[in-house]
Amino acid sequence: MSDNRIFGTHRPWEDWLGMLLGVLIMVSPWFPMQVSDAIDVERSHLVLNSFVVGMLVLGLAQLEYVALHRWQEVASIVLGLWLIVSPFLFGYAADQGLQLWHILLGAMVAGIGALQLWQDWNLSEQELAQHSQ
Template structure:
């Protein structure tokens, strides 16, 4: 399977990769670069999501969807746990990204859980 075919067939992982990259750059894109904990959280979680999505594109393991779902849940609650609720942009970015990650993890598990190709 070519790279373009794989990206298209496993669009949830492709979208998750783009979401992780977007989350990584979100402090600059959405102007919450002064919120240190929000920035660190976006860097770390965004990077992990992007790397795991790439791994899933080429050698899927069911645990990757479970971890993605947990990371999504963390993104949803992290503004309150880490205390960066003073920045609407940071809160909205983390909560919306978290919801999308959770939905993609569930969708990917249901659609590809047993039939996802490994190379």
Template sequence: MANSLMEGRKAQDWINLALAVCLFVSPWFIGFVTDVRPAWNAWVVGVVLAGFTLAAISAFAEWEEWVNFLLGLWLVVSPWLLGFSANVNAMWTHVIMGVLIAAASAWAVWDFRHGPHAHA
């Protein structure tokens, strides 16, 4: 039973790692590489997210998932806080990626807190 919980948590971390890679390459694929603020935001958050996700994959700690959750929330609000909401491609990329990252991280935290080991 605990093994399946570990596999589930790992799956969520692998999802976040894939999302980090997608976020990092999004300025080129979505076409906002020349817009400095969203491009750098995607690159920096992508690298930071990948780092924390790799740490969670190697040795899970709940706080790493909370950091990833906050990074996801940052992506959702960053188009307005950094002033690139008029760039529709960059704005929607950040919002959608942020929601997906926050959801995967929240799922990992929920799994950790409600799994069979949480009551042991």
């Protein structure tokens, strides 16, 4: 039963993990295990995608830490799913290192968002507002 209490309440470490994931997503095109040596102009769209998605994940996690709303958790799930499918939509699925990172990081963002949404599903707006206190 104690396991349910650990995952049954929205905790601040979940928001901090979201912030860390946002930063990791932003710098993911430059992770050392990438196949290609440099990011050229043809691949600038994946850098832009990584930066924008990472900034949004970071910003949503910061908002959740300060003032919790359900739409933030839904947006985190959508961003995680977007990051998972972006290698196939933008055509960098051949870069298996970056594809793996984006699938892993996207799954973690979507998973944390789904966990937080589940935790906060039955809370009233007043209880959500007390999250940051």
